[in-house]
Amino acid sequence: MATPTTNRMVTSSPRYCLDVLPSNYSSYIAGAWSLRRLKKEATKAIRIRPDDSIERDIGFVGENLDVYSITNYLTRNLFAGYPLGIDGNADGVSDLWTFDASTLTTVTKSIEDGAQKITITDGSANNVSANIRNQNSPALKAGNIVRFTVKYKTTANATARIVGLTNPSSIYAFSATGMQSDDGYTTYTVDYTITGIDTSLTVYLAIRVDNVGDTGSIWFKDASLTISNQSATIVTWYDQSGNGKNATQSTSDKQPRIVNAGVIDKDGVLPSTYWDGIYNVLPIATTGGDSLDILAAPLMLNMVVNNANQTGYVLSKNYSSANTQQYGVDINVSTTNVEFYLESSVRQSTANASVPINTKKIISETFDVAVQKGYVNGNNSGIDGSYNGALTTWQFMNIGARSNATNGLTWAALWKGYISEIIVLKTTAYRTKIEANQGEYYRLTIR
Numbered sequence: 001m002a003t004p005t006t007n008r009m010v011t012s013s014p015r016y017c018l019d020v021l022p023s024n025y026s027s028y029i030a031g032a033w034s035l036r037r038l039k040k041e042a043t044k045a046i047r048i049r050p051d052d053s054i055e056r057d058i059g060f061v062g063e064n065l066d067v068y069s070i071t072n073y074l075t076r077n078l079f080a081g082y083p084l085g086i087d088g089n090a091d092g093v094s095d096l097w098t099f100d101a102s103t104l105t106t107v108t109k110s111i112e113d114g115a116q117k118i119t120i121t122d123g124s125a126n127n128v129s130a131n132i133r134n135q136n137s138p139a140l141k142a143g144n145i146v147r148f149t150v151k152y153k154t155t156a157n158a159t160a161r162i163v164g165l166t167n168p169s170s171i172y173a174f175s176a177t178g179m180q181s182d183d184g185y186t187t188y189t190v191d192y193t194i195t196g197i198d199t200s201l202t203v204y205l206a207i208r209v210d211n212v213g214d215t216g217s218i219w220f221k222d223a224s225l226t227i228s229n230q231s232a233t234i235v236t237w238y239d240q241s242g243n244g245k246n247a248t249q250s251t252s253d254k255q256p257r258i259v260n261a262g263v264i265d266k267d268g269v270l271p272s273t274y275w276d277g278i279y280n281v282l283p284i285a286t287t288g289g290d291s292l293d294i295l296a297a298p299l300m301l302n303m304v305v306n307n308a309n310q311t312g313y314v315l316s317k318n319y320s321s322a323n324t325q326q327y328g329v330d331i332n333v334s335t336t337n338v339e340f341y342l343e344s345s346v347r348q349s350t351a352n353a354s355v356p357i358n359t360k361k362i363i364s365e366t367f368d369v370a371v372q373k374g375y376v377n378g379n380n381s382g383i384d385g386s387y388n389g390a391l392t393t394w395q396f397m398n399i400g401a402r403s404n405a406t407n408g409l410t411w412a413a414l415w416k417g418y419i420s421e422i423i424v425l426k427t428t429a430y431r432t433k434i435e436a437n438q439g440e441y442y443r444l445t446i447r
Contacts (some may be wrong), residue, residue, distance in 0.1 A: 015063055016037060016038055016039050016040055016063060017034075017036075017038045017039075017423070017434060017437045017438065017441070018032065018038045018039040018240070018241075018423075019039065019040075020430050020433035020434055020437060021425075021430055025039075026241075026242055026243075027426070028425055028426055028427045028430075029241045029242075029243075029423070029424070029425055029426070030241065030243065030245070030424040030425065030426055031239050031241050031243060031245040031284065031422070031423075031424045032239060032240045032241040032422070032423045032424070033237045033238070033239060033240070033247060033399065033421065033422045033423075034240060034420065034421040034422070034423075035065045035270075035271050035272065035273065035420060035421070036060070036063055036064055036065060036270075036421070036441065037060040037062070037063045037064070037240075038240045038421075038423075039240060041242075042060065042238075042240040043059050043060075044057050044058070044059050044238045045058055045059055045060060045065055045066075045237075045238060046058050046065075046234050046235075046236065046237055046238065046258065046273075047234070047235040047236040047238070048070065048073075048232040048233065048234060048235065048258055048259070049232060049233050049234075049235045049252060049255065050073070050074050050227075050230045050231070050232045050259075051139065051140060051141045051144055051227070051230040051231055051232070052078075052139055052140065052227055052230065053139040053252075055235055056073055058070055063441075065271045067264050067271060070232065070258070070259060070264065071259075071262075071264070074227070074228075074230045074232060074259065074262065075226055075227070075228050075230075075262075076226065077224045077225065077226055078225045078226065078227070079223055079224055079225050107119070107120050107121075112219065113219060114221060115151075115219040115220060115221035116219065116220050116221065117217055117218070117219050118207060118217065118218050118220075119215060119216070119217040120158075120207060120208075120209060120215070120216060120217075121209070121213065121214070121215045140194045140227070141194060141230075141231070142194055142195055142196055143193075143194065143229050143261055144193075144194040144227050144228070144229055144230055145191060145192070145193050145194070145227070145228045145229045146191070146192040146193075146194065146225070146226070146227050147189060147190070147191050147192075147224075147225070147226050147227075147228070148189070148190045148192075148223075148224070148225050149187065149188070149189045149190075149222070149223065149224045150187075150188055150220050150221075150222065150223040150224075151185040151186065151187050151188075151220065151221050151222045151223075152185060152186060152188065152218055152219060152220040152221075153184050153185045153186065153218070153219050154207065154216060154217065154218045154219075155216045155217045155218075157209055157211070157214050157216050158207055158208065158209050158214075158216025158217060158218060159207070159208055159209075160207045160218050160220075185219070185221070187222075228262060229261050229262045230259065230261075230262060231257060231259050231260050231261055231262075232257070232258050232259035233252060233255035233256065233257050233258065234249075234255050234256050234257070234258050234273060234282070235248065235249065235250070235255060236248045236249075237273070237282055237399065239284075239285075244285065245284050245285050245397075246284070246285050247282035247283065247284045247285070247399050248282065248283065248285065249280075249281065249282050249283065253279050254279045254280055254281055255280065255282075256273045256274060256275045256276075256280040256282065256400065256419075257273070257274045257275075257276070257280075258271070258273060258274070260274070265418075267306045267360050267418040267420055268360060268442075268443070269443075270420065270441075270442065271420075272306070272418040272419065272420040273418065273419050273420070274417075274418055275312075275400050275414070275415045275416055275417060275418070275419060276414075276416065277308065277310045277312060277414050277415060277416025277417075278414060278416075279414070280400050280401075280414060280415070281398050281399070281400045281401040281411045281414060282398065282399040282400055283396065283397070283398050284397040284398065284399065298366070298367065298368045298369075298426065298427050298428040298429075299327065299365075299366070299367040299424075299425070299426065299428070300364060300365065300366045300367075300423075300424070300425040300426075300427065300428045300430075300431055301315060301327065301329055301340075301363075301364065301365040301422075301423075301424055302362070302363070302364045302365075302421075302422070302423040302424075302425070302431070302434055302435070302438075303315065303329065303362070303363050303364075303419065303421060303422045303423070304360065304361070304362050304363075304419075304420040304421040304438055304442055304444075305331075305360070305361065305363060305415075305417065305418060305419050305420065306358065306359060306360040306361070306417050306418040306420075307331045307333070307357055307358070307415070307416065307417040308357065308358060308416040308417040309333050309357050309358070309416075310333060310416040310417075311330065311331065311332045311333050311334065311413060312330060312331065312400070312401070312413050312414050312415035312416055312417075313328055313329065313330040313398070313400065313401055313402045313413045313414070313415055314329045314330065314331070314363070314399070314400070314415055314419060314422065315328060315329050315397075315398070315399055315422055315424075316328035316329075316330075316341075316396075316397070316398050316401065316402035316403070316413075317396070317397045327340075327341060327365075327367075328340075328341040328402060329341070329363060329365055330402075330413060331355060331357075333357060336355050336356070336357070337355060338355050338363055338374060338376060340365040340372065340374045355376055358417075360418070360420075360442060360444060361376055361377055361444070362375075362376070362377050362378070362435050362438050362439065362442070362444060362446070363375070363376055364378075364431050364434075364435060366428040366431060367428070368428045375431070375435070377435075377439075377444060377445065377446055377447055378432070378435050378439075378446040378447045379447040398411065399419065399422060400414060400415040400419065401413060401414040401415065420442065421438065
């Protein structure tokens with residue numbers, strides 16, 4: 001019998017990166033943020049905010065980011081939580097809808113033949129329609145495509161139509177497609193392409209009878225509302241160290257991106273967070289004491305990044321400026337140097353040729369006793385620094401920028417490019433093992 005094979009490549013490194021640490025790893029690690037699972041116990045990677053503003057936590061499948069859940073969530077049926085027949089108001093209509101009777105004299109609502117049935121008698125000389133209005137009003141953005149689909153049929157003396165209303169109404173383009181008969185029902189699909197920023201889209205299914213005093217009915221079922229071509233940003237990048245140092249940003253335009261117009265952001269073939277270099281920054285939690293205030297050697301900062309042609313910080317622990325920080329790592333594109341800061345203005349830079357732009361790389365900084373070293377893809381090609389003073393506790397820790405004000409609410413030197421992983425350790429002993437694991441996963445050559 002043939003020996004079963006596996007798709008997983010056999011490697012010399014543990015499956016989960018943090019497994020290179022001793023079993024009591026919690027005493028060694030200060031913080032860890034990644035789009036892959038760094039330890040078996042980790043369950044959450046990020047919390048995303050799509051264009052429709054309905055947030056969700058995303059976890060892992062095996063050691064990888066659960067990209068299927070992201071794409072599936074961004075194209076989900078917004079009506080799925082309100083199936084036909086759920087009727088908390090006991091009015092015969094699913095809680096998905098409200099009913100605008102206007103000047104109608106008689107309205108009856110029931111469930112019949114697996115469908116919602118609405119019967120109206122029009123008592124108005126103007127033949128006013130009745131509107132069945134959905135309650136899902138997602139926030140939308142330019143480029144989103146909204147599709148509303150419903151099956152319906154009416155009595156011979158009644159007419160129905162689908163109406164999409166936005167505020168203002170000029171920000172969407174409307175098209176109706178896919179009419180077809182199915183068991184006496186007509187399947188009607190309407191697409192809306194959003195052309196400007198909107199706060200909501202409300203879809204109406206309207207019915208009217210032909211003459212004053214007429215009674216007519218509509219049956220409708222299988223309604224769905226989907227949004228495609230959505231982007232998504234990161235509200236929270238969860239700390240996998242177990243220390244609860246989650247990096248969180250509540251303001252949408254300051255959140256790094258993970259999906260661009262329906263496509264997962266990737267650095268090469270693997271998902272990565274994208275930072276625009278203008279607004280994006282994720283402050284790291286400091287509640288309950290700051291485990292990232294490492295006041296003595298040893299210390300290691302490690303990251304997998306890809307920078308565009310713009311000077312910016314990957315990580316910074318500082319107070320108000322580059323010269324009043326505890327530690328930080330930036331890439332200065334004017335010199336093509338990685339710059340490692342350690343307290344005040346003490347700085348060490350790698351050699352120019354070691355830090356190309358628009359290229360994925362592993363960067364590590366170690367501080368052991370008085371010696372400071374920098375590595376790019378495992379190569380210590382720069383100038384070693386030294387520092388003999390005591391580190392100082394500072395207030396603010398950020399991914400993607402450094403704080404630029406004493407209140408920590410403004411930032412400078414923002415990162416442009418990709419950040420896939422950041423690990424902060426209170427030891428330098430496991431640098432080569434961490435980098436070997438990253439090299440295998442991210443397909444990078446470690447020198």
